[in-house]
Amino acid sequence: MTGSTSWQAALLRPESVALVGVSDDAAKTSGRPLRFLKAAGFAGRIYPINPNRDTVQGVPAFRALSDLPEVPDHAFILTGAGAALDALEACEAMGVPVATVLATGFAEAGAAGQANTDRLRALVARGRLRVLGPSSIGLANLHHGMALTANAAFAEPDPPKGGLFVASHSGSLIGALMSRGKRKGLGFASLVSVGGEADLSIGDVCMAGLDDPAVTGFLLFLEHMGHADRLRRFAEEAARRGKPVAAFKLGRSDAAAELAQSHTGALAGADEVADAFLAACGIARVEGFETLLEVAPLLAHLPAAHAPRRGRVGVITTTGGGAAMAVDQMAARGLEIVPPSEETRARLSEAGITMEPGRILDLTLAGTNYAVMRAAIEVFRSAPEYDYVQVCVGSSARFNPELAVQPALDLIGVAGHPFGVFLVPDAPGAARLLAGAGVPVFEDPETCADAVAAALARRRPSLPQPAPALTEGADRLLDEAEAYGRLSGVPVAQWVALDAAKPPGDLPFGYPVVAKVLDAAIPHKSDVGGVRVGLGTADALADAMAAIRADVADAMPGHSVSRVLVQRMRAGVGEVLLGLRRDAQVGPVVMLAAGGIFAEITRDSVLRLAPVDLATAHEMIAALRYTQVLNGARGRAPGDLAALAEAIVAISRLAAAPDILEAEVNPLIVLPKGEGVVAVDALVRVRS
Numbered sequence: 036m037t038g039s040t041s042w043q044a045a046l047l048r049p050e051s052v053a054l055v056g057v058s059d060d061a062a063k064t065s066g067r068p069l070r071f072l073k074a075a076g077f078a079g080r081i082y083p084i085n086p087n088r089d090t091v092q093g094v095p096a097f098r099a100l101s102d103l104p105e106v107p108d109h110a111f112i113l114t115g116a117g118a119a120l121d122a123l124e125a126c127e128a129m130g131v132p133v134a135t136v137l138a139t140g141f142a143e144a145g146a147a148g149q150a151n152t153d154r155l156r157a158l159v160a161r162g163r164l165r166v167l168g169p170s171s172i173g174l175a176n177l178h179h180g181m182a183l184t185a186n187a188a189f190a191e192p193d194p195p196k197g198g199l200f201v202a203s204h205s206g207s208l209i210g211a212l213m214s215r216g217k218r219k220g221l222g223f224a225s226l227v228s229v230g231g232e233a234d235l236s237i238g239d240v241c242m243a244g245l246d247d248p249a250v251t252g253f254l255l256f257l258e259h260m261g262h263a264d265r266l267r268r269f270a271e272e273a274a275r276r277g278k279p280v281a282a283f284k285l286g287r288s289d290a291a292a293e294l295a296q297s298h299t300g301a302l303a304g305a306d307e308v309a310d311a312f313l314a315a316c317g318i319a320r321v322e323g324f325e326t327l328l329e330v331a332p333l334l335a336h337l338p339a340a341h342a343p344r345r346g347r348v349g350v351i352t353t354t355g356g357g358a359a360m361a362v363d364q365m366a367a368r369g370l371e372i373v374p375p376s377e378e379t380r381a382r383l384s385e386a387g388i389t390m391e392p393g394r395i396l397d398l399t400l401a402g403t404n405y406a407v408m409r410a411a412i413e414v415f416r417s418a419p420e421y422d423y424v425q426v427c428v429g430s431s432a433r434f435n436p437e438l439a440v441q442p443a444l445d446l447i448g449v450a451g452h453p454f455g456v457f458l459v460p461d462a463p464g465a466a467r468l469l470a471g472a473g474v475p476v477f478e479d480p481e482t483c484a485d486a487v488a489a490a491l492a493r494r495r496p497s498l499p500q501p502a503p504a505l506t507e508g509a510d511r512l513l514d515e516a517e518a519y520g521r522l523s524g525v526p527v528a529q530w531v532a533l534d535a536a537k538p539p540g541d542l543p544f545g546y547p548v549v550a551k552v553l554d555a556a557i558p559h560k561s562d563v564g565g566v567r568v569g570l571g572t573a574d575a576l577a578d579a580m581a582a583i584r585a586d587v588a589d590a591m592p593g594h595s596v597s598r599v600l601v602q603r604m605r606a607g608v609g610e611v612l613l614g615l616r617r618d619a620q621v622g623p624v625v626m627l628a629a630g631g632i633f634a635e636i637t638r639d640s641v642l643r644l645a646p647v648d649l650a651t652a653h654e655m656i657a658a659l660r661y662t663q664v665l666n667g668a669r670g671r672a673p674g675d676l677a678a679l680a681e682a683i684v685a686i687s688r689l690a691a692a693p694d695i696l697e698a699e700v701n702p703l704i705v706l707p708k709g710e711g712v713v714a715v716d717a718l719v720r721v722r723s
Contacts, residue, residue, distance in 0.1 A: 040108045042165040043243035045132035046235075047176050047225055049108035051080040052183060053100060053131075055122045056114035059091050064185045065113040065137075068173060069094065071182035071189045078180055082107055100125045109133050111173060111183050116140030116151045119169070123155070127164040133235075136168035137185060141231060152233070159234040167240070171230030172206030174240075177223055178249050186210040186228070197222015198251030199331055200244045202237045204229060204258040212254065216328050218463070219478075220470030224249045238265030241280075245272055252334060254327050255318070257284040260309050260620040264501070270316035271496050279334035281319040281489070283327040284309055305618075311642040312621040317496040319489040323482055330486035333475035336453040337423065339495045343654060346370040346491045349421040349452075350395045351411050353403055353439055354429030357459030357480075358395055361427055364484030370491065379418040386410040403431040409442035416451030422491060424454035425483070432462040440465045447474045453490075457483045499646050499690075502623045506694040506722045514555040515600050518698070518717035524685025525613070525700060526678075528713040530602040535584055539576045544603045547571045549715070550579045552587055553598040558718050563590035568604065576601065605713050608674035609664045610702035613686045615645055617697065623690035627683055629661035630702035645690040652683035665705055674705035678712045696720045 040050070058066035069092050072081055083091035086098045097103055100110070100122065110126050112119045112134055119138040126134045141152045159166055167174070173184030177196045182189050188210025195217040203209050206228035213226055224247060227240045237255060242265075244250050253273060260266075273280050286306045313320045317339050321330050348370050352358035362372050374394040375383070383390055388411055390396050396411060408426075415424045428439045443456050455475030458465055469476040477483035519527045529544040532553055542548065552565030560566045564586025567579035584596045610630035617623045625647055628640035641655045656662055656676055667673035682703060689695050700714040 040132050042132040045108040046165070046167065046240065046243050047174070047181075047247070048179050049079060049181065049183075051082065051105060051107045051109075052077075052181075053082040053084055053103065053107040053110040054091075055084040055100065055110055055112045056118065057083045057085060057091050057096075058113075059085070059088055061092055066092065067185045067187065067189070068111055068113065068183055071175075071184060072180075074190075075175075075177075075182040075194075076180045077182070079108075080105075100129060100131075106130050109135070109183065111135045111137070113137050113185070116144075116148075116169070120151060120154050120158070123158055123164065123166065127158060127161070131164060133165040133167065135171050135173055135183065136166060136230070137171060137173070138168075139170050141169045141233070155233050166234040167227075168230040169233060170206070172209070172228045174225065174227040175209070176225045184209070184226075184228070188214050191217065195220075195222040197224065198249060199223045200241065200247075200250045200253045201226040201256070202229060202241050202253065203227070203256035204232075204237065205256055206230065208256045212256070212328065215325070219328055219476075220467030221328055221331065224251075232261060236262035236265045238262055238267070238269040242269045242272065245269070245276060245278065250278065252278055252331050253280040254331060255280065255282040256327070257282055257309075258286075260284075260305070260312060263312060263621040267312075267316055267498060270318055271498065274317045274339065274496050277338070279319065279331075279339070279493075280317070281321060281327055281330050281334060282313055283321055283324050284313070307640070307642050308618045308621055308624055311624055311644055314492070314494070315496065315498050315644045317494060319493040321489045322485045325479070326482040326485040326489070329475070329477050329482050330489055332470065332473055333453065333455055333486055333490045334493070335473065336447075336475065337490045337493075339493045341495055343494065344422050344491050346488070347373045347420060347422045348487065349373060349375065349415045349418065349424045350427065351398065351408075351415055351424065352395060352427035352429075353398050353400075353408075353431065354427060354459050355395075355397050355399070357429055357457070358397065358427040360459075360480035361425060361457050361483050362395065364480045365425075365487060368484055368488035370484070370488055373420050375415070375418060376420050379414060379420065382414045382418075383411065386414060388414075403429075403435065403438045405438055405441055408439045409446065412442055412446055412454065413449075413451070416446070416449075416454060418452075421452050423487060424452050425457060425487065426454060427457045427459060428462075428465075429459050432458045432465045433460045436462070436465040436468060440469065443469060443474050444472050447472055455483070455487065497651070499644055502617070502645070502690045503693045505617065505696070508722050510696060511721055511723050512555045512558060513719045513721060514553050515551065515717055516553060517555070518719040519714070521689070521692075521695065521698065521719050521721075522686070522700065522714060522717060524688065525682050525703070526711055526713050527717075528603050528605050528704070528715045530600055533580070533599050533601055535580055535596045535599045539573055539580065539601065542601065546576075547604045548576060548601050549604050550576060550583060551600045551602070551716075552583050552596050553600040554596065556594070557587070557591075563587050565596075602715060605704050605706065605715065607704035607706045607713075608667075608672055609661065609705050611659075611661065611665075611679065611705060612640075612699065612701040613682060613703050614699040614701070615686050615689050615695070615697060617690075617695075623687075625683065625687040625690075627655045627659055629659070643687075646687040647684060649680055649684055652680035652687075655683060656680060672707045675708050675711055676705075678710075679703070679705055682712050694721045694723060696722055
């Protein structure tokens with residue numbers, strides 16, 4: 036027997052399913068899938084596999100997969116790890132296109148788990164069977180009546196059908212999102228738990244649902260950035276089809292990256308890299324789990340931009356206090372609450388609406404009038420000064436939605452700026468009405484601001500070409516002189532390497548200079564007394580070289596200094612850090628940060644996937660808070676930001692070098708406008 040159904044169709048739209056190891060007890064985890072399939076009205080053929088029973092939950096059962104009258108499209112394997120592997124072998128032999136594995140006992144289970152993992156990987160590598168899991172609690176396609184899951188939340192009567200496709204690393208979260216979405220009036224097309232991603236990843240399963248006409252958008256619950264290349268391909272295809280993607284990712288913490296010799300390694304931790312990657316993919320990342328649901332309708336009305344939006348928000352409210360809560364949260368996320376222009380005020384006046392001076396149109400009791408609220412929304416939605424309009428509705432939303440909520444329902448299909456409604460009271464009825472009509476609706480000021488910020492920041496995918504594979508070999512840190520030799524395109528301050536035990540002699544450049552220990556084993560020279568600055572004469576340089584030798588010997592017993600790098604000192608407008616590192620999951624990233632010895636303390640940094648072009652480099656400069664200093668704050672001379680942008684591009688191009696793991700210039704001195712930039716320290720790690 037051989038199957039002919041594609042794995043994509045078999046995954047989400049199977050016509051027949053086999054339940055391997057299904058229990059007769061519908062309350063047990065292994066009994067739920069059959070119970071849920073029956074309750075959902077699955078129209079396909081169900082084949083329970085149980086060697087000990089003739090029937091399971093009233094359905095005729097089979098002793099083994101080989102006893103089935105046909106090759107099932109999809110097998111859900113509900114046994115322990117060892118028996119699950121045997122069942123996968125049987126599925127492969129039969130020609131089953133795809134199987135889902137519930138069992139744990141793989142990568143997380145020590146030596147025995149590793150053996151199971153190795154066996155599973157070998158099976159997957161043969162390429163004849165696609166596997167969802169292990170540790171997948173299953174999946175559901177609500178439009179297909181296919182609730183192939185052990186998630187207890189799918190006992191929910193009348194699961195809400197709609198256009199959202201959910202994919203989650205966590206199995207329990209597909210049920211949580213479905214139940215929360217139902218309360219909010221949202222509907223779902225499919226919900227998939229990917230589990231351990233031994234084969235099929237989040238990117239793969241989303242790609243399988245991409246051309247389903249019932250799917251309007253995607254919600255991702257991410258625990259890590261594994262298989263980023265597949266997620267990247269899916270995101271690009273979703274953007275081409277105009278189907279928005281939002282993500283909630285665990286891990287907003289200060290955990291450092293695995294390459295921590297450089298400041299870049301410490302600053303570009305896993306979460307910062309995830310931010311940069313998701314943004315480059317055009318995926319709206321939200322901070323809150325609840326926001327993941329509430330952002331979906333907004334993304335449907337707010338297409339991804341080709342260039343950064345300014346984030347200009349107009350606010351209409353019937354409650355000053357309620358609007359203030361939302362405004363505070365928006366401002367904290369960098370959104371600009373823009374007052375209406377004189378032209379907009381004049382149009383409001385023509386509509387009979389008088390606005391007090393200020394940024395917010397506070398209608399107070401007048402806003403609980405349908406005609407007034409509708410006119411205000413219409414005027415704001417056509418005002419050119421806004422990217423988005425936020426409507427805040429007070430107590431009338433709970434018992435009189437026809438007053439201030441109905442205008443939003445009537446205007447959602449009318450052309451104009453995107454808008455959303457923040458319901459200040461608990462008004463579940465109004466929330467469901469709005470969500471059912473496709474109006475973005477928010478129930479908390481935090482989720483409102485989170486969703487609006489994420490949606491306005493979303494851009495079309497801007498992904499560089501994948502970097503070449505790394506050279507095989509051992510990692511090695513270059514000394515500063517060697518590092519300068521790899522910084523093609525980044526200007527370097529004049530330097531010379533000297534024998535630490537000999538007089539310095541004449542230098543090829545003038546004083547003052549800085550002297551630094553030159554040793555690949557000492558990447559952080561200041562920590563061991565290996566730096567002396569402001570040396571104005573040859574005698575001062577000789578004394579400094581001797582002091583460096585002595586201080587390093589004290590700090591590192593048994594380690595002697597053989598060479599010193601002497602470099603011309605340059606005064607600039609400010610100092611920045613430029614860094615490049617290869618992330619194990621998403622590839623090379625480039626960083627711009629406030630520089631010097633306090634880089635990790637200030638944590639003022641901007642990250643992008645590498646390489647970047649000149650326009651992106653200028654965006655990075657604009658996004659850095661420290662740029663205010665470089666722009667001539669408090670009467671300072673403005674810095675050469677054009678030269679800085681060129682240096683960012685240059686260091687980002689090191690991503691094309693197959694042997695460079697990380698590279699950092701810290702500091703890069705930004706000279707006055709027109710005079711360029713110069714590197715005065717560098718760290719490069721290579722694989723050789």
